[in-house]
Amino acid sequence: DTGVSQNPRHKITKRGQNVTFRCDPISEHNRLYWYRQTLGQGPEFLTYFQNEAQLEKSRLLSDRFSAERPKGSFSTLEIQRTEQGDSAMYLCASSLGTGQVVTGELFFGEGSRLTVL
């Protein structure tokens, strides 16, 4: 399978715990995006990387959230001291882009669903 892979697919945790999600993009894609989606809403942008550089972060991404893409391949999204409001689907997507131009389609993973009790 050469699509975007996310794991875990589901995570149930208690409030206050830390969680980490991983995204493996399509191998040749240099751009990687994280989105959050709550029930009945469209996805909201969190952050994106071009290769290993994190180029933009949403104000939605509080200090408890951190994302990395250390070698320009897979990425991790960590949420520290989780709160019930963090319960959502966390979506990863990848694409190919050059400079300011996205040249390719966006490919999404299946998402990681977080439930904070």
Add this chain to the structure above:
Amino acid sequence: KNEVEQSPQNLTAQEGEFITINCSYSVGISALHWLQQHPGGGIVSLFMLSSGKKKHGRLIATINIQEKHSSLHITASHPRDSAVYICAPRGSEKLVFGKGTKLTVNP
């Protein structure tokens, strides 16, 4: 006012009907994506377009950049087309997503 407005929010059709979903946006864009999301969360990109019209099988997407409007059409709809369809204009790297149109096609 939301940056992206989709209509209708919910749509129920009979198998075989022609479907139109509309998207209006207020931001300047370089391209617009139409996405399909099935129950369970998986999102599939249907189209990325910056002008004119694109066709893929029974799906057709059009965009009018001057009017800031795009439409997604489904010809000869089928129950397997039942999903949420999301319009996502690309003004910068952060796509702005509409809330989606939930389509149900009954046999």
